[in-house]
Amino acid sequence: MSRRRLYRLSVTSQTHTLFVAHETSVILSAFQQQKEVRLKSSPADLVTETDQQVEKMLISAIRRKYPQHRFIGEESVAAGEAVELTDSPTWIIDPIDGTVNFVHRFPFVAVSIAFTVNKQTEFGIVYSCVEDKLFHAQRGRGAYLNGKPLCSDIHRCVVVTEIGAESRSITCCVLLCYSVRALGTAAVDMCQVATGGADAYYHIGMHCWDIAASTIIVLEAGGVVMDTDGSEFDMMSRKVIAASSSAVANGIAQVVQAFPCRRDNEAASKRKCDTQSERAVAQPTACVLHEL
Numbered sequence: 297m298s299r300r301r302l303y304r305l306s307v308t309s310q311t312h313t314l315f316v317a318h319e320t321s322v323i324l325s326a327f328q329q330q331k332e333v334r335l336k337s338s339p340a341d342l343v344t345e346t347d348q349q350v351e352k353m354l355i356s357a358i359r360r361k362y363p364q365h366r367f368i369g370e371e372s373v374a375a376g377e378a379v380e381l382t383d384s385p386t387w388i389i390d391p392i393d394g395t396v397n398f399v400h401r402f403p404f405v406a407v408s409i410a411f412t413v414n415k416q417t418e419f420g421i422v423y424s425c426v427e428d429k430l431f432h433a434q435r436g437r438g439a440y441l442n443g444k445p446l447c448s449d450i451h452r453c454v455v456v457t458e459i460g461a462e463s464r465s466i467t468c469c470v471l472l473c474y475s476v477r478a479l480g481t482a483a484v485d486m487c488q489v490a491t492g493g494a495d496a497y498y499h500i501g502m503h504c505w506d507i508a509a510s511t512i513i514v515l516e517a518g519g520v521v522m523d524t525d526g527s528e529f530d531m532m533s534r535k536v537i538a539a540s541s542s543a544v545a546n547g548i549a550q551v552v553q554a555f556p557c558r559r560d561n562e563a564a565s566k567r568k569c570d571t572q573s574e575r576a577v578a579q580p581t582a583c584v585l586h587e588l
């Protein structure tokens with residue numbers, strides 16, 4: 297086994313231990329508590345001090361071990377850091393994917409961590425805290441749920457998507473597929489595709505930290521990931537289809553009605569203008585709709 301491979305296995309193993317032992321307990325202990333909530337881009341885009349605390353804990357712990365590595369963290373970006381995915385080893389972190397769920401105690405809340413080198417994802421970890429489900433995948437080595445291999449094999453289409461901060465893409469598949477679900481966390485939504493619980497996930501408007509880890513989990517489980525226009529997946533484009541097969545993914549790509557969406561790695565000032573204009577046309581709600 298090459299030194300490069302050993303290095304990445306070591307990083308993966310340490311990351312499992314890292315957040316299962318510490319950051320998860322912070323999230324779970326806060327889950328039932330009253331939270332102080334602040335709005336970010338819209339009433340459906342929330343942040344709590346737990347989001348910020350967990351991200352700081354993760355970054356400081358990883359930085360102690362790997363001081364040269366770079367980071368793209370949701371809350372760091374919200375605080376003004378640029379989104380720059382370079383060839384350097386980079387950790388892409390969403391400390392709590394599903395903050396609206398977290399605030400409402402809706403039990404789908406995940407930590408999402410991806411590790412990239414040369415802009416390619418080497419491994420991804422999604423931990424659904426309340427469910428106690430640990431999804432992970434390493435490039436070329438398969439995807440796993442709580443240590444058991446995942447293999448997607450579903451023939452009837454259950455589709456997961458989101459109807460929160462950005463809802464304009466929801467209608468296109470509702471009438472076409474067998475059923476639609478929305479769990480409130482893109483990371484866990486995509487992991488449902490990896491498990492075979494859902495056939496497909498699609499969304500426009502999520503961010504790279506929402507899906508970076510779950511993308512490799514879907515791919516290593518045997519699924520397909522592409523842009524919503526059917527082209528090659530681009531982590532910064534904020535558009536994704538993840539599906540159990542190319543046929544399902546292409547079928548969704550044919551009916552998704554795309555709309556303008558600023559890339560994650562555009563300048564922060566430009567993103568801010570865009571967010572303000574999106575806020576003006578969106579019709580967000582602060583309520584969590586229990587559709588299941």
Ligand SMILES: [Mg+2]
Binds near residue numbers: 347370393395
């Ligand atoms: Mg988050």
